[in-house]
Amino acid sequence: xxxQNVIKGNEIVGAAVVKALQRRGFGAxxxxxxxxxxxxxxxxxxxxxxxxxxxxVTVREIGAxxxxxxxxxxxxxxxxxxxxxxxRIARDRENSADVFLTSANAITRDGRIxxxxxxxxxxxxxxxxxxxxGLVLFVAGLNKLxxxxxxxxxxxxxxxxxxxxxxxxxxxxxxxxxxxxCLDEYSMCRAILILEQAVKGRNYHVxxxxxxxxx
Ligand code: SF4
Numbered sequence: 486x487x488x489q490n491v492i493k494g495n496e497i498v499g500a501a502v503v504k505a506l507q508r509r510g511f512g513a514x515x516x517x518x519x520x521x522x523x524x525x526x527x528x529x530x531x532x533x534x535x536x537x538x539x540x541x542v543t544v545r546e547i548g549a550x551x552x553x554x555x556x557x558x559x560x561x562x563x564x565x566x567x568x569x570x571x572x573r574i575a576r577d578r579e580n581s582a583d584v585f586l587t588s589a590n591a592i593t594r595d596g597r598i599x600x601x602x603x604x605x606x607x608x609x610x611x612x613x614x615x616x617x618x619g620l621v622l623f624v625a626g627l628n629k630l631x632x633x634x635x636x637x638x639x640x641x642x643x644x645x646x647x648x649x650x651x652x653x654x655x656x657x658x659x660x661x662x663x664x665x666x667c668l669d670e671y672s673m674c675r676a677i678l679i680l681e682q683a684v685k686g687r688n689y690h691v692x693x694x695x696x697x698x699x700x
Pocket of ligand 1: 642645646657666667668671
């Protein structure tokens with residue numbers, strides 16, 4: 486069972502980041518556990534909405550994909566074995582679904598959301614997803630918090646090693662053990678999106694979770 490002081494501390498940190506996100510136009514809330522996050526996702530996502538889920542470990546880890554699918558939401562995703570053509574079509578569908586459900590690589594304490602992408606589909610969905618005034622919904626554990634932009638970018642790049650292992654990509658950082666700012670064919674850090682504020686015409690909501698989720 487988690488220490489009560491840690492629980493209380495997480496609540497204080499979570500509340501401060503929620504306030505910072507709201508100041509920048511993002512809907513935001515803090516929940517203590519992954520079970521709470523799952524419950525909130527099921528409340529927030531309409532039952533008849535299509536949901537695009539890009540490459541996110543957090544969303545899958547908390548069981549949101551399976552739970553949404555089980556209750557009848559149409560899910561678009563590119564995960565597992567697919568042909569390049571199937572993958573391309575799935576990515577387009579994710580980005581034009583009613584709800585774009587994802588995690589973040591880093592969230593700064595002053596409310597900026599930072600993501601790094603190799604193919605660009607995920608950062609495109611974060612800026613332009615959630616069709617027809619739909620919703621871009623972020624779920625992130627407190628392990629994604631960063632102090633400022635520089636720390637956030639570093640944090641985002643640090644997620645590349647486990648992501649590269651998951652996708653079997655021989656990136657330079659998996660060999661060096663840290664980012665070497667590679668520019669080679671295996672680079673997974675080709676596009677960086679810093680959401681300074683809620684993008685005009687998009688509807689954002691961030692669920693911050695008082696646990697370590699994803700990477
Ligand atoms: S070494 Fe390359 S792939 Fe790895 S984190 Fe740095 S820029 Fe990204």
